[in-house]
Amino acid sequence: MNAEKKIAVVTGAASGIGKATANAFAQAGFRVFGLDIDVQGAARVEAEFVQQYGKDAFTFVEVDLSQRDSILQASQTILNQVTSVDAIVNAAGWDRIEPFVNNTPEFMDKVIQINLMGPMTLTKALLPSMIQAGSGKIVNVASDAGRVGSMGETVYAAAKGGMIAFTKSLAREMARYQIHVNCVCPGPTDTPLFHAQPDKLKEALLKVIPFKRLAKPEETASAILFFATDKSNYVTAQIMSVSGGLTMVG
Ligand SMILES: NC(=O)c1ccc[n+]([C@@H]2O[C@H](COP(=O)([O-])OP(=O)(O)OC[C@H]3O[C@@H](n4cnc5c(N)ncnc54)[C@H](O)[C@@H]3O)[C@@H](O)[C@H]2O)c1
Structure with missing residues (x-):
């Protein structure tokens, strides 16, 4: 393994924005630990990236972000192989469009766990190595839902709004260690998560995006890479926001 390589941990690396981000990092010369619950999808990504960038470019680590023990185990697996992590990208996420009044307690718990608690637990587990190193870049992937709300995504929007607030407060606490904490809010992006939404909603969204098209996952990954580098x-x-101008938040 090349000891010079910077280390990035990217969640959700089996698909969509997380996969595009892992690819951008590997291309930029990082060694990527890709975390995901989707073992088969991640195995395909690992095979693809190892072939393209070499065998130390990408290592898959299984995690279920809704389970604290699984997150701690995944973090330990990484820290057994490297002394510190240079970048953490919390890209994994999950949601289903549904009116708030129909949300079950189990659904609400799952949305909060995957989109808010999981990323915070993972970040906390990996932070001591960054503090020790006196450097690091944390990039949270939230959503414009967390900035301006989103119909049928009330709990998801609350979790993503939580990620935005987490970003700002953690940035204050970590500045003394030269650790940067920033957040990317994708707008509608061409990934399986977006395509799982109802057709009517997808069509309506496309009409109101000033660029009149979805984001490519690679375009969101570019913004993430910017926050993760010098x-x-x-x-x-x-x-x-990486949203084709859909949200213009002051
Ligand atoms: N696609 C969009 O339009 C859009 C818009 C706004 C925000 N986002 C956010 O962007 C991020 C990436 O989304 P995407 O569109 O690439 O989705 P995606 O569904 O393509 O990828 C999400 C990844 O997260 C993984 N994941 C889901 N549950 C998990 C769990 N419990 N533990 C570990 N991994 C888990 C999935 O297996 C998948 O590989 C998410 O945080 C999402 O909320 C996406």
């Missing part, structure tokens, strides 16, 4: 060394606590 190009953003004086930037922390920032929330960037």
Whole structure:
């Protein structure tokens, strides 16, 4: 293994934005630990990236972000192989469109666990290595739902709004260690998560995006990579929408 390589941990690496981000990191010369619950999808990604970028480019680590023990185990698996992590990207997420009044307690718990508690638990487990190193980049992937709300995604929006607030507060706490914490809010993006939404909603969204098209996952990954590299060394606590102009938040 090349000891010079920077280390990135990317959740949700089996699909969509997480996969595109893992690809961008591997291309930029990072060694990527890709975390996901989807073992088969991640195995395909691992095979693809190892073939393209070499055998130390991508390592899959299974995790269920709704389970604290699973997160702690995955973190330990990483820290058994490297002394510190240079970048953490909390990209995994999950939701289903459904009116708030129909949400069951189990559904609400699952949405909060995967989209808010899981990322916070993973970040907390990996942070001591960054603090020790006196450097690090944390990039949270929230959603414009967390900035402006979203019909049928009330608990998801609450979780993503939580990720935005988590980003800002953690950035304040971590600045003294030269650890940067920023957040990317994707708008409608061409991934399986978006395509699982009802057709009527997808059509309506497309009409109101100023660019009149979905984001490509690679376009969101570019913004994530910016926050994870030296190009953003004086930037922390920032929330960037990558939404084709759909949301214009001051
Ligand atoms: N696609 C969009 O339109 C859109 C819009 C706004 C925000 N986002 C956010 O972007 C991020 C990436 O979404 P995407 O569109 O690439 O979705 P995706 O469904 O393509 O990928 C999400 C990944 O997260 C993984 N995942 C789901 N539950 C998990 C769990 N319990 N433990 C570990 N991994 C789990 C999935 O297996 C999958 O590989 C998410 O945080 C999502 O909320 C997406």
